[in-house]
Amino acid sequence: MANKLNPRQHIAVHYIDGPCLVLAGAGSGKTSVITRKIAYLIQQCDMPARHIAAVTFTNKAAREMKERVSKLVNGAAARGLTVSTFHNLGLNIIRRELKHLGYKSGFTIFDAEDAGSLLKEIMLKDGDMDTDLVQSVQNQISNWKSGLVEPQQALEHAQSSGEQTWALIYERYNKALRAYNAVDFDDLIRLPSQLFATNAEALGRWQQRIRYLLVDEYQDTNSSQYQLVKQLIGDRGALTVVGDDDQSIYAWRGARPENLSLLKEDFPTLEVIKLEQNYRSTARILKVANELIAHNPHDFDKTLWSDLGMGEPLRLLRCSTEDAESERVATEIITQRLRRQCKFRDFAVLYRGNHQSRLLELKLQHHQIPYNISGGTSFFARAEIKDVMGYLRLLVNPTDDNAFLRIINTPRRHIGTGTLEALAHYATDREVSLLAACDEVGLQTVLPKKGLERLREFSLWLSRVRDNCHNNEPVAAIREMVEDIDYEGWLYQNTSSPTVAEKRMDNVWTLIDSIRNSLEKHEDETASNEERVNQAVSRLMLQDLLDRQEEEDVTDRVQLMTLHASKGLEFPHVYLIGMEEELLPHRNSIEENNIEEERRLTYVGITRAQKTLTMSLAATRKQFGEKVDTLASRFLAELPDEDIEREGFAPVSKEQLEKKGAETFSSIKKLFD
DNA sequence: AATCCTGGAGTTTTT
DNA sequence: CTCCAGGATT
Numbered sequence: 010m011a012n013k014l015n016p017r018q019h020i021a022v023h024y025i026d027g028p029c030l031v032l033a034g035a036g037s038g039k040t041s042v043i044t045r046k047i048a049y050l051i052q053q054c055d056m057p058a059r060h061i062a063a064v065t066f067t068n069k070a071a072r073e074m075k076e077r078v079s080k081l082v083n084g085a086a087a088r089g090l091t092v093s094t095f096h097n098l099g100l101n102i103i104r105r106e107l108k109h110l111g112y113k114s115g116f117t118i119f120d121a122e123d124a125g126s127l128l129k130e131i132m133l134k135d136g137d138m139d140t141d142l143v144q145s146v147q148n149q150i151s152n153w154k155s156g157l158v159e160p161q162q163a164l165e166h167a168q169s170s171g172e173q174t175w176a177l178i179y180e181r182y183n184k185a186l187r188a189y190n191a192v193d194f195d196d197l198i199r200l201p202s203q204l205f206a207t208n209a210e211a212l213g214r215w216q217q218r219i220r221y222l223l224v225d226e227y228q229d230t231n232s233s234q235y236q237l238v239k240q241l242i243g244d245r246g247a248l249t250v251v252g253d254d255d256q257s258i259y260a261w262r263g264a265r266p267e268n269l270s271l272l273k274e275d276f277p278t279l280e281v282i283k284l285e286q287n288y289r290s291t292a293r294i295l296k297v298a299n300e301l302i303a304h305n306p307h308d309f310d311k312t313l314w315s316d317l318g319m320g321e322p323l324r325l326l327r328c329s330t331e332d333a334e335s336e337r338v339a340t341e342i343i344t345q346r347l348r349r350q351c352k353f354r355d356f357a358v359l360y361r362g363n364h365q366s367r368l369l370e371l372k373l374q375h376h377q378i379p380y381n382i383s384g385g386t387s388f389f390a391r392a393e394i395k396d397v398m399g400y401l402r403l404l405v406n407p408t409d410d411n412a413f414l415r416i417i418n419t420p421r422r423h424i425g426t427g428t429l430e431a432l433a434h435y436a437t438d439r440e441v442s443l444l445a446a447c448d449e450v451g452l453q454t455v456l457p458k459k460g461l462e463r464l465r466e467f468s469l470w471l472s473r474v475r476d477n478c479h480n481n482e483p484v485a486a487i488r489e490m491v492e493d494i495d496y497e498g499w500l501y502q503n504t505s506s507p508t509v510a511e512k513r514m515d516n517v518w519t520l521i522d523s524i525r526n527s528l529e530k531h532e533d534e535t536a537s538n539e540e541r542v543n544q545a546v547s548r549l550m551l552q553d554l555l556d557r558q559e560e561e562d563v564t565d566r567v568q569l570m571t572l573h574a575s576k577g578l579e580f581p582h583v584y585l586i587g588m589e590e591e592l593l594p595h596r597n598s599i600e601e602n603n604i605e606e607e608r609r610l611t612y613v614g615i616t617r618a619q620k621t622l623t624m625s626l627a628a629t630r631k632q633f634g635e636k637v638d639t640l641a642s643r644f645l646a647e648l649p650d651e652d653i654e655r656e657g658f659a660p661v662s663k664e665q666l667e668k669k670g671a672e673t674f675s676s677i678k679k680l681f682d
Numbered sequence: 683a684a685t686c687c688t689g690g691a692g693t694t695t696t697t
Numbered sequence: 698c699t700c701c702a703g704g705a706t707t
Contacts, residue, residue, distance in 0.1 A: 067696065096697045120697080194697045229696095262695065362693055364699095551697060573694050595693055610694080633692070634698040 014045065021282045022046045025054065027246040028276040030227075030269070032253065034313045035298075035616035036289030036579065039251045043223050044074060046249060047090065048081040050221055058082075059089030060220040064098055064238075066229050068552065070577070071097070074225070091219070095234050096551055099197035102204075104544065106211055110200055115405040115543040117191040118550035121147070122395075123411045124182075124193045131181050150179050154195035155231040155263040157202070189442075190408050197551075198233045205240040216243050227252030227272075231263040239275060246276060254309060255302050258573060258610050260603075270308045287313045289579050289619050291320025297622075297648050298615045304647050305605050313616075325588070325645065326625040327657035331368055334627045338584050339372040341623065342567055345582060353379055357568040357580035359614045361593045365586065366569050373567065381566040383574050393500065393513040397520055398549065400490060404475055405546045408442040420499035422467060428460035444468060479539045484525045491517065524549065572614045583618035585611075588626040590640040604643075611644050628657075 014022060018038060021031045022045045033039035043063060050056045065071045075092045091098065100118075103110060119127065128150075129143045153163050160180035167173040186192060192200065205212040219241050224230070227250040230238070242248045250272065257266035265271075273279050287295055295313045328334040342356050349355075358369060366382055373380045396419050402412035417424055435455055436446035446452060447468040453461055474493070478486040491497075497514050504510040527545040536544070568580065572593075587593055594607035615622060630639050 094697065099697095118697090121695095197697075258694080259696085261693085364692085367699095571694065592693095597693060606694095631698070 017284050018042050022049050024280055027278045029249045029280045030272055031251040031282050032309050033251050033284040034311055036287040037284035044077040047078050051082055051086050058087050062091035062219045063223040064095050065225040096197045099201050102201040109211055113190050117402050117406045117409045119191050119193045151195055154199050155233050157233050190406055202233055202237045221247045224250040228254050228257040228266040229259050229264045230268050235268045256613055260606055285313055287315040291317050293320045293652050294618050294622055297652050298612055300649050301647050302612045305608055321621055323653045324623045325653050325655045328627050331627040331630045334625050335368040335372040339376045353565045353567045355581040358584040359572050359575050360586050379566040380569055383570040393517055397517050401546045405543050407444045410443045413443045424463050431455050483538055483542050572610045575617050576613050579617055581620045583622050585614045585624045588624045588642040593642050
């Protein structure tokens with residue numbers, strides 16, 4: 010958007026005299042404000058780009074922002090600009106301050122799965138606890154970490170012996186991470202913030218480096234992220250944050266929307282600028298959205314408006330069953346596409362829970378409507394990627410036992426559970442890593458010859474790969490490694506069809522290719538091969554360079570996604586399905602009395618629509634096998650009647666509805682024939 | 683090691 | 698109902 014800024018946007022971009030909060034409603038051009046402000050700082054304020062940092066929550070947002078900045082500022086001037094996720098910024102800080110943090114080069118970043126298995130191990134060994142609780146303990150630890158609670162404090166505040174046990178596990182977990190030279194995702198924020206609290210010199214270095222900070226989606230920050238922001242800013246006030254309290258939908262994973270209000274207290278000179286002009290939706294859609302969200306309490310009042318015209322009324326379809334609902338949406342898309350002369354990609358179907366997509370998929374397939382589901386298994390969660398990453402992680406960090414266990418028998422090396430258990434036992438006793446234990450002399454006393462031989466062979470092989478990687482061309486060494494283990498052959502053997510195996514192998518090459526990219530892009534003459542590979546792998550562990558992969562199917566397809574996944578996106582025609590009590594608002598949220606967040610979720614859904622919005626519900630729905638009568642969502646009652654056309658609210662028999670569906674469909678079929 | 687059976691649960695998700 | 702994990706069975 011190189012177009013003109015509106016007056017409010019203009020103020021937001023040019024205000025640099027102090028901390029600045031931009032309350033940016035949905036579709037009000039917040040990304041423009043951030044990118045234009047970066048350009049303004051560089052071009053008009055002569056601030057070197059390397060002293061500016063912009064922080065977002067997702068890699069995708071960061072990428073998009075980088076692109077938009079580079080269109081505004083010429084490449085040379087933008088050199089050194091930091092646009093990254095919170096986690097990536099944290100990673101960079103940790104990397105630079107390794108020695109002050111007591112970590113060694115080549116540390117590992119544990120993902121949720123790794124962290125979970127580590128916890129499980131701890132709970133089995135030290136606590137003799139029910140492993141069903143692993144998930145809950147993991148959540149609790151994440152909450153503690155993002156809420157800046159140290160194990161010590163957790164222990165002190167424990168109200169029961171149960172809580173005490175959890176706090177102790179938390180402590181052991183942190184110690185174990187250090188032993189593995191590993192950090193988890195929360196540590197990427199927590200450790201820098203901890204360092205800055207205790208080490209004024211380090212803080213000074215980074216305050217020197219970052220002289221202006223911009224934060225996107227501020228309502229999604231958690232306590233430790235806010236802490237980090239405050240530390241970096243100090244008393245200089247060189248801060249712009251952009252956010253929308255009405256779009257806070259991640260409180261359940263630690264986000265603190267009240268961080269927006271806290272800004273006013275922590276920065277008394279805070280300048281608050283509201284962006285209320287919406288460039289996305291019709292006035293009618295905004296009117297409905299405004300009415301809905303007005304039912305939530307507000308610290309900041311905000312009313313979206315647009316000059317895109319009133320637009321069509323919204324529609325609300327009440328179908329007999331969830332089957333009829335999906336069928337209706339599918340046939341609607343066919344008719345509307347023809348009537349409005351638009352593309353499949355102009356339609357999005359939004360829903361509360363992933364399971365709601367299943368029926369929809371069936372119906373869309375049946376009508377041969379191309380669609381795309383966002384979510385599901387990400388590129389990074391794929392087994393083949395985790396396997397190869399396991400090798401890379403072990404290459405970079407020999408103490409990474411999780412990686413060791415993942416790959417020791419992938420492909421098969423005929424090392425049985427008995428051998429591994431003995432190895433693990435030995436390693437725990439000596440307090441060395443599994444890989445290191447393989448080479449210890451004492452091991453032969455506890456292991457059969459064959460098992461020992463195989464372990465030694467593996468260890469020797471890996472150190473050869475490591476040497477090769479450090480002394481020669483790293484990417485070639487990694488390719489050789491993958492060929493050496495005949496991963497391809499293993500894939501073909503262990504996959505149902507050759508085409509699937511081929512695709513998986515493609516993914517592996519993509520992964521290796523992105524390492525090549527990463528090494529080229531971050532060419533650091535001073536760093537050794539080892540250091541460069543370490544850095545590339547740790548970036549990969551944040552799936553930084555990889556998730557663009559998923560975007561390449563932005564062809565002409567209907568978009569299916571959860572309400573959560575839809576945040577930040579927009580579509581000409583939106584279907585919001587399942588507008589029922591217990592679904593939206595979700596049953597659990599009703600129980601937890603968390604209606605406000607559900608209302609915001611609905612608000613996010615409504616404000617995705619540019620031209621038309623159609624909501625739907627089913628009168629009955631199968632729940633865990635049995636048919637249940639549903640209740641219309643309470644949110645529907647909060648919307649203005651005069652802007653919504655209702656259909657299916659007079660008693661309509663199932664036969665009639667089906668007939669209607671069939672009629673629409675056959676009339677369309679004629680058009681095709 | 684691979685497969686079958688049983689029981690329990692059943693939101694949202696990024697890094 | 699449908700999916701998963703984990704145990705039991707082959």
